[in-house]
Amino acid sequence: MKRQVDKSSPPSGFTPDAQSALERAGFSRRAFLQGTGALIVSFSSLGKAAAAGAQLSGSRKTPGPANIEVDKFGAHVTPGAPPPDQVDSWIAIGPDGRVTAYTGKTEIGQGMETAQIQLVAEELCVSFDSVHLIYCQTPITPDEGITSGSQSTPANFNHQNLAQAAATAREALLHLGARRLGVPATSLVARDGAIEVQNDAARKIGYGPLIAGKRFNLHIDPNAKRKPMSEWTILGTSAKRPDLPAIVTGRFEFVHNVRLPGMLHGQVVRPPEVGATVISVDEGSVTGMAGVVKVVVRKNFVGVVAQKPWQAIQAAKQLKVRWSSGTGLPSQANYYEHLRRQKSRDSMVVNSRDVPEKLAGAATVLKATYYHPFQMHGSMGTSCAVADVRGDHATTYSATQSVWPMRSTVAMVLGLDPKNINVLFRRGPGCYGLNGADTVTYDAAVLSQAAGKPVRIQLSRKDEMAWGENYGYPFVIDERAGLDAKGNIVAWDHEAWLATLGTRPFYDRPGNVPTGMLLGFDPMPFVPRSPAPEPSRYNNYDNFVPSYCVGRVGEKAEGTGTIESERALVHNVRSPFFTGPLRSPERLQNTFAQESFMDEMAAHVKADPVAFRLRHLSFPRLRDVVTAAAHAANWDGRPSPKPTISKTGIVSGRGMACVPYSATNGYVAMVAEVDVDQDSGRITVRRFVAAIDVGPISNPNGLKNQVEGGALQGMSRALGEEVTWDDRKVTSIDWATYHTLFLGIDVPKVDVVLLNRANVYATGAGEVGITVVAAAIGNAVFDATGARLREVPFTPERVKAALGLRA
Amino acid sequence: MSTITLKVNGTTHTLDLDPSTPLLYALSDDLGLRGPKFGCGLGECGACTVIVNGEATRSCVTPLNLVHGAEITTLEGIGTIEKPHPLQKAFIEEQAAQCGFCVNAVIMTAKALLDRNPKATDEDVRDALSNVLCRCFTHVRMIRAIHRARQEMAG
Numbered sequence: 001m002k003r004q005v006d007k008s009s010p011p012s013g014f015t016p017d018a019q020s021a022l023e024r025a026g027f028s029r030r031a032f033l034q035g036t037g038a039l040i041v042s043f044s045s046l047g048k049a050a051a052a053g054a055q056l057s058g059s060r061k062t063p064g065p066a067n068i069e070v071d072k073f074g075a076h077v078t079p080g081a082p083p084p085d086q087v088d089s090w091i092a093i094g095p096d097g098r099v100t101a102y103t104g105k106t107e108i109g110q111g112m113e114t115a116q117i118q119l120v121a122e123e124l125c126v127s128f129d130s131v132h133l134i135y136c137q138t139p140i141t142p143d144e145g146i147t148s149g150s151q152s153t154p155a156n157f158n159h160q161n162l163a164q165a166a167a168t169a170r171e172a173l174l175h176l177g178a179r180r181l182g183v184p185a186t187s188l189v190a191r192d193g194a195i196e197v198q199n200d201a202a203r204k205i206g207y208g209p210l211i212a213g214k215r216f217n218l219h220i221d222p223n224a225k226r227k228p229m230s231e232w233t234i235l236g237t238s239a240k241r242p243d244l245p246a247i248v249t250g251r252f253e254f255v256h257n258v259r260l261p262g263m264l265h266g267q268v269v270r271p272p273e274v275g276a277t278v279i280s281v282d283e284g285s286v287t288g289m290a291g292v293v294k295v296v297v298r299k300n301f302v303g304v305v306a307q308k309p310w311q312a313i314q315a316a317k318q319l320k321v322r323w324s325s326g327t328g329l330p331s332q333a334n335y336y337e338h339l340r341r342q343k344s345r346d347s348m349v350v351n352s353r354d355v356p357e358k359l360a361g362a363a364t365v366l367k368a369t370y371y372h373p374f375q376m377h378g379s380m381g382t383s384c385a386v387a388d389v390r391g392d393h394a395t396t397y398s399a400t401q402s403v404w405p406m407r408s409t410v411a412m413v414l415g416l417d418p419k420n421i422n423v424l425f426r427r428g429p430g431c432y433g434l435n436g437a438d439t440v441t442y443d444a445a446v447l448s449q450a451a452g453k454p455v456r457i458q459l460s461r462k463d464e465m466a467w468g469e470n471y472g473y474p475f476v477i478d479e480r481a482g483l484d485a486k487g488n489i490v491a492w493d494h495e496a497w498l499a500t501l502g503t504r505p506f507y508d509r510p511g512n513v514p515t516g517m518l519l520g521f522d523p524m525p526f527v528p529r530s531p532a533p534e535p536s537r538y539n540n541y542d543n544f545v546p547s548y549c550v551g552r553v554g555e556k557a558e559g560t561g562t563i564e565s566e567r568a569l570v571h572n573v574r575s576p577f578f579t580g581p582l583r584s585p586e587r588l589q590n591t592f593a594q595e596s597f598m599d600e601m602a603a604h605v606k607a608d609p610v611a612f613r614l615r616h617l618s619f620p621r622l623r624d625v626v627t628a629a630a631h632a633a634n635w636d637g638r639p640s641p642k643p644t645i646s647k648t649g650i651v652s653g654r655g656m657a658c659v660p661y662s663a664t665n666g667y668v669a670m671v672a673e674v675d676v677d678q679d680s681g682r683i684t685v686r687r688f689v690a691a692i693d694v695g696p697i698s699n700p701n702g703l704k705n706q707v708e709g710g711a712l713q714g715m716s717r718a719l720g721e722e723v724t725w726d727d728r729k730v731t732s733i734d735w736a737t738y739h740t741l742f743l744g745i746d747v748p749k750v751d752v753v754l755l756n757r758a759n760v761y762a763t764g765a766g767e768v769g770i771t772v773v774a775a776a777i778g779n780a781v782f783d784a785t786g787a788r789l790r791e792v793p794f795t796p797e798r799v800k801a802a803l804g805l806r807a
Numbered sequence: 808m809s810t811i812t813l814k815v816n817g818t819t820h821t822l823d824l825d826p827s828t829p830l831l832y833a834l835s836d837d838l839g840l841r842g843p844k845f846g847c848g849l850g851e852c853g854a855c856t857v858i859v860n861g862e863a864t865r866s867c868v869t870p871l872n873l874v875h876g877a878e879i880t881t882l883e884g885i886g887t888i889e890k891p892h893p894l895q896k897a898f899i900e901e902q903a904a905q906c907g908f909c910v911n912a913v914i915m916t917a918k919a920l921l922d923r924n925p926k927a928t929d930e931d932v933r934d935a936l937s938n939v940l941c942r943c944f945t946h947v948r949m950i951r952a953i954h955r956a957r958q959e960m961a962g
Contacts, residue, residue, distance in 0.1 A: 108906065109905040109907065109908075109943055238902075241902060241904075243907070244898065244902065244904055245899060246888060247904060247910055248882075248894075248895040248898045248904070248907075248910050249842075249882065249883065249891055249895055250842025250881060250882035250883040250911060252841060252907065256845065257841045308828075308832065308836060309836055310825070310832045378942055379942060380846055380852065380906065380909045380940060380942040380943075381844055381845060381854060381908045382846070382848075427906070428906075429942070430906030430908065430942055431906075432942075458845055460848060461847040461851075701902055702902075705905060705948065708944075708947045708948070711944075712944035712947070713943070716944065734847060734849055735849070735851040735940065736851060740942065741944075742937055742938055742939060743939045743940065743941055743946055744934060744937030744938070744939065745946070746933070747946045747947060747950055
C-alpha cells in the first residue's frame with residue numbers, strides 16, 4: 001500500500017469504498033487543489049472576488065487552547081488544509097459536468113449530507129443526483145473545525161463557506177458562458193447543469209465542456225448572489241437521504257466496517273476504579289493465547305492486539321493488571337449538595353445589580369431548586385476506529401466530529417508531525433455530542449503504532465459507558481423570582497452549579513477525553529475564580545439567562561423577554577467524570593429549570609401557562625412558536641393544575657415549554673400531553689406538539705425527523721436516564737443499568753409545525769427540540785396532578801414522592 | 808480452532824474458528840458482512856440481530872457451535888439496493904432513520920415477526936421491539952415503516 005499522498009492518486013489508506021467515492025468525483029482532488037490545469041477566470045465583475053480574501057484578514061484566535069487561526073465564519077486557516085476562501089476548496093466540476101462538493105461539516109445522522117447536497121445543487125442549478133458530497137477527509141476537505149453546536153447549517157447555509165462558494169461558482173460559470181456564447185452574462189441563465197441563453201434554450205453549453213475539469217481559481221465572492229427562497233426547487237424540498245438505500249440493505253460502510261489489508265484487532269483494559277493507576281502488567285498472563293500479538297502499556301493505557309476481535313476481547317479479559325486503588329467518589333446520594341460546596345469557577349452572564357432590592361420590594365417571592373443528573377450519549381454502537389500507523393505516517397478512520405483538530409491531537413498522541421497524518425471520517429452510530437469517537441481514535445492509533453500494523457478497535461459496552469464517552473453535565477439550579485401584585489415578574493435570579501472535566505480535545509488537548517488522560521495528557525486545567533467578573537458583553541450561548549429577561553449588558557438588551565431586573569450566575573465545579581457537550585449542553589438543563597419555574601409562577605398567580613409566557617416575552621419569533629404550538633395542540637387555556645384532580649388512578653394533563661436555542665440558534669415551543677398513573681408513579685406521554693422556527697428550511701422532512709427524534713430522546717432523558725456510581729466506579733455500564741426507552745414503548749404521537757422564514761439567518765435544528773422536553777413533561781404532570789417534579793429523571797419513585805407532597 | 812460450517816444468505820461457508828466465538832464476529836469479520844453490528848455484546852440492544860432458522864437471534868451472544876449448519880439470514884440477504892425487501896423499501900419511503908446504526912436490529916426483528924405472523928398488530932410489533940434500541944429515537948417513523956411493510960407484504 002502506498003504511504004504518501006501523491007499527485008495522481010487518492011491519499012493512501014483509502015478503503016475501497018472511499019476510493020470509489022473519489023473516483024466518482026472524476027479526477028484527482030489533490031492535483032486539482034495543487035493547481036494543475038488552472039483555469040484563469042478574470043472578469044471585471046468578479047474583480048471584487050479578490051476582496052473576499054481580505055475579509056479573512058479579520059481573523060481571530062479560537063477561544064481556549066488552540067493557536068489556530070479561524071476566519072470570521074469559523075473556517076480554520078490550517079496549514080495543509082484547503083484554503084477556505086477559495087472556491088476550489090469547496091466545489092469542483094468534472095469534465096462530465098458532475099459536481100463534487102467538499103465540506104468540513106459532517107454527517108452524524110441528522111441528514112446534513114442530504115441538506116448540503118441540496119444546497120450545492122440549488123446554488124449551482126444542477127440536479128440533486130449530480131452532486132457528490134465528500135465530507136471531513138483531511139487530505140481533501142476544508143477545515144471547518146468541529147461539527148457541533150447545531151452550527152453546520154449556520155456555517156454552511158448562510159452567506160459564506162459552502163453556500164457562497166457554490167454561488168460564486170455559478171456566477172463564474174455564467175461569465176464563462178458569456179464568453180463562450182458571445183452573449184452578455186445578464187442574458188444568460190444557469191439551468192440543469194448548463195448555461196443557456198434566456199428565451200433561447202437551444203443555445204447553451206454544459207458545465208462540463210465549459211470548465212473542462214479545470215479549477216475556478218477564484219476567491220469566494222461575498223457578493224455572489226444567493227438564490228432567494230422563492231426560486232428554490234431543490235432546497236426546501238424533502239429530498240430523500242441518498243445514504244439510506246445502502247444503510248437499510250446492509251451495504252453501508254460505517255467506521256466499524258473499515259477493513260484494511262493485514263489489519264489486526266485491539267481491545268483495551270480500562271482502570272477498574274476512577275483514578276486507579278497501573279502498578280504492573282503481567283504480559284505472561286496472555287502468553288500462548290490464540291492470536292495474541294502484543295500487549296501495549298503506556299502510562300495508564302493498557303491494551304492488547306490480536307489477530308481477531310474475539311481473541312483480543314478474551315486476552316483483554318485475561319490480562320493480569322495490578323491497579324492502585326482509585327481516588328474514591330463523592331456519594332451519589334448527596335452529590336447535588338456536594339456540588340454546592342466545591343471550589344468553583346464563577347461566571348456572571350447578566351447582572352442588572354438591582355435584583356436584591358427588587359426582590360425585597362416584590363409582592364411575592366418564589367424559589368425553587370432543580371436537579372439534573374449526569375447523562376450519557378449512550379450511542380447505539382460502541383465507539384470504533386481503525387488506525388494505520390507506520391513509521392512517521394498515520395492514517396486514522398474515525399467517527400470524530402473534528403477531523404482537523406483530531407489530526408493535531410493524534411499527532412501529539414503519536415509524537416508525529418501533523419502533516420503526516422490523515423484523519424478520514426467514517427460514520428459511527430448517532431453521537432449527540434461527544435461520545436467515545438475521539439477517545440477510541442487514540443486507542444486505535446496507540447495500538448497500531450505499537451503493533452506496526454493497521455489496528456481496528458471497538459470498545460466494549462462497559463468501556464464505552466464507563467471509560468469511553470464524556471457525560472452530559474449535572475446541574476443544581478436555584479431559581480428565585482419576584483412578582484408584583486398584578487402577577488407580573490419583576491426580577492429573576494438564576495444561579496447554577498454544574499460539574500465539568502475535560503471536553504472536546506480541540507487542537508491540542510488529548511487529555512480532555514479518557515484515553516488521552518490515561519496516556520498522560522492533562523485535561524483542560526481547572527482554575528477556580530470567585531467572585532465572577534461582571535459580564536462585558538451579552539452571551540447567552542448556553543441559555544443561562546431565562547428567555548423572559550431583557551438580557552441587558554451595557555447599553556444593549558439582547559434577550560427575548562421583558563424582565564429588567566435579572567441576574568444569571570454560574571458556578572463551574574470539577575467533575576469526577578469526564579464531561580462533554582451532550583445534545584443541548586447546559587441549555588437543556590437550564591431550560592428544564594427555567595421553564596418549570598415559569599410554570600410554577602404561572603400557577604402561583606393562577607395564570608394560563610401560555611398566556612403567562614407571552615406576557616413576559618418580547619421577541620416575535622419566540623412568541624410565534626409559542627402561539628403556533630398552543631394553537632396546533634388545541635391548547636386548553638386555563639391555569640394549572642386542572643381544577644378537579646382525582647388523587648388516585650390515571651389522570652392526564654398538558655404542559656408547555658419554549659426556548660430560543662443558544663439565544664439565537666433556532667426557536668421552539670412544545671406542548672406535552674401526558675397520563676400519570678398515580679398508583680405506580682408512571683408517566684406516559686401521549687402526544688407532543690412542537691412548533692419550530694429555524695429560519696429558511698432546507699429539508700422539511702429532515703427537520704421533522706430531528707424534532708421527532710429530539711422529542712423522544714428528550715423524553716427518555718427526562719423519564720429514565722441517569723449515570724450512577726458507587727464510592728469507587730460508575731455502575732451504569734449497560735442497557736440494564738442505564739435506563740433508556742426501547743422501541744417497544746407506547747410511542748407518543750409527535751406533531752411538528754414548521755414555521756418557514758425567508759430572508760433570515762439559517763439556524764441549526766439538531767438540538768433545539770430536545771431542549772424543552774423535560775420541562776414540557778414536568779409541567780404536564782403538574783397540570784394533571786398538582787405535583788411538581790424538580791429532579792430529572794422523573795422515575796416512578798420520584799413521581800410518587802412528589803405526589804405524596806401534595807397538600 | 809475447529810471447522811465450522813455456516814449457511815449464510817444461501818451460501819455455505821467453511822470457517823476455521825474457535826467454536827465459542829460469537830456468530831457476530833464470524834459474520835462481520837470473517838465474511839465481511841455489514842448488516843449485523845456490535846452494539847453491546849450482551850444481547851440487550853439488537854444491533855447484531857440475524858435470523859437463524861426463522862428466529863430473530865442476537866448474534867453477539869450466540870456461539871458458533873450453536874449455529875453449525877443452521878440457515879442464517881442477514882440484512883444483506885433479504886434485499887439489495889436494486890431489489891429491496893418491503894421492509895427495506897418502507898424504511899426508505901418513510902425516511903425512517905437518523906444515524907442508521909440500529910436499522911439492522913429493527914428490520915431483522917420485524918422481518919422475523921412478520922414472517923411468523925403476517926397479521927401482526929400494533930401490540931405484536933411493540934412486543935417484538937420491546938428490547939430493540941434506537942438511540943436517535945426514530946421510533947415514530949420506524950413503527951410506521953413496519954406497518955407500511957406489513958400491508959405491502961399482505962399484498
